[in-house]
Amino acid sequence: MRIRVVGVGMGPQHVTPEAADALRSCDYVIAADKGSSDELLSLRRAIADEYGASLVAVPDPPRDRADPDDYPGAVRDWHEARVAAYETVLRERGGTAAFLVWGDPSLYDSTIRIVSELAERLSFEWDVLPGISAPQLLAARHRIVLHGVGQPVHVTTARRLRDDIAAGQTNLVVMLSRSLDLTGLEDWSIWSGANLGTSSEELVSGRVGDVLDSLECARARARESAGWVMDVHLLRAPS
Structure with a gap:
C-alpha cells in the first residue's frame, strides 16, 4: 500500500x-x-x-x-x-x-x-x-512581492487577524477568510484575490477604506460564478 x-x-x-x-x-x-x-x-x-x-x-x-x-x-x-x-x-x-x-x-x-x-x-x-500555493498566486496576479526588502511576512487566518495586528504584525497574508473584519484598518493597503487561477478569478487592490464595497462585490461574483469561493489577502500597514 x-x-x-x-x-x-x-x-x-x-x-x-x-x-x-x-x-x-x-x-x-x-x-x-x-x-x-x-x-x-x-x-x-x-x-x-x-x-x-x-x-x-x-x-x-x-x-x-x-x-x-x-x-x-x-x-x-x-x-x-x-x-x-x-x-x-x-x-x-x-x-x-x-x-x-x-x-x-x-x-x-x-x-x-x-x-x-x-x-x-x-x-x-x-x-x-508540493503544489502552487494561494499566496504565490496572489503575489503573481498582483505583480507584487509579499514583503518589503529584508522584511518578514506573517501568514495567518481571518480568525486570528485582530490578535495578530494587536501583537504588532503589519504585513500579513490572510487565508481562510469566510469573513474579514477590516474595522479600523481603513488606511492599510490590501491586495485581494478570490478563486485565483480559475475562470471565476476576482482581483481587488487599493486602500482598504476605498475598496471595501469592491471586496464584497468581487467575492459575491466569484461565488455566483463558481458556486464556491476561496480568497486570500495581503494586508499592509501604512508606512
Missing part, C-alpha cells in the same frame, strides 16, 4: 510535471464528498480522470462550523472521523492512493496530519508532492 499527497494548486492547469507523474502511478484518488453542491469534488474528479485514476468519494463527516468555543477540539474531532472513514477505504482497496490538496499541502491543510495518523494504523509508504 502507498499514499501520495499531491498539491494541485487551483486545478488541472497547476498540476506540475512532478505531481502529474505521481498521479499516473496511482490506482485511485480518495476525496471527501461534501454533498451535491461540492464543486471542488468535480474538479478533483477531472484531475483524477486526466491521469487515469478512479475517484473514490468518501462522505465527509459533519463538522461544527458555527465558530465553536473549542475550535481546535472541533477540528480534531472532525479529523478523527475523517481518519476512520479513509481507513475503511484503504483497508478495502489497498494499492496506491492519492489525496489531492488544493494549493500546497504545507499551508493550512490537514491532509498530512491525517495521513500521518493513518500511517500509525496501517502499514504503507507515503510521500508529499
Whole structure:
C-alpha cells in the first residue's frame, strides 16, 4: 500500500510535471464528498480522470462550523472521523492512493496530519508532492512581492487577524477568510484575490477604506460564478 499527497494548486492547469507523474502511478484518488453542491469534488474528479485514476468519494463527516468555543477540539474531532472513514477505504482497496490538496499541502491543510495518523494504523509508504500555493498566486496576479526588502511576512487566518495586528504584525497574508473584519484598518493597503487561477478569478487592490464595497462585490461574483469561493489577502500597514 502507498499514499501520495499531491498539491494541485487551483486545478488541472497547476498540476506540475512532478505531481502529474505521481498521479499516473496511482490506482485511485480518495476525496471527501461534501454533498451535491461540492464543486471542488468535480474538479478533483477531472484531475483524477486526466491521469487515469478512479475517484473514490468518501462522505465527509459533519463538522461544527458555527465558530465553536473549542475550535481546535472541533477540528480534531472532525479529523478523527475523517481518519476512520479513509481507513475503511484503504483497508478495502489497498494499492496506491492519492489525496489531492488544493494549493500546497504545507499551508493550512490537514491532509498530512491525517495521513500521518493513518500511517500509525496501517502499514504503507507515503510521500508529499508540493503544489502552487494561494499566496504565490496572489503575489503573481498582483505583480507584487509579499514583503518589503529584508522584511518578514506573517501568514495567518481571518480568525486570528485582530490578535495578530494587536501583537504588532503589519504585513500579513490572510487565508481562510469566510469573513474579514477590516474595522479600523481603513488606511492599510490590501491586495485581494478570490478563486485565483480559475475562470471565476476576482482581483481587488487599493486602500482598504476605498475598496471595501469592491471586496464584497468581487467575492459575491466569484461565488455566483463558481458556486464556491476561496480568497486570500495581503494586508499592509501604512508606512
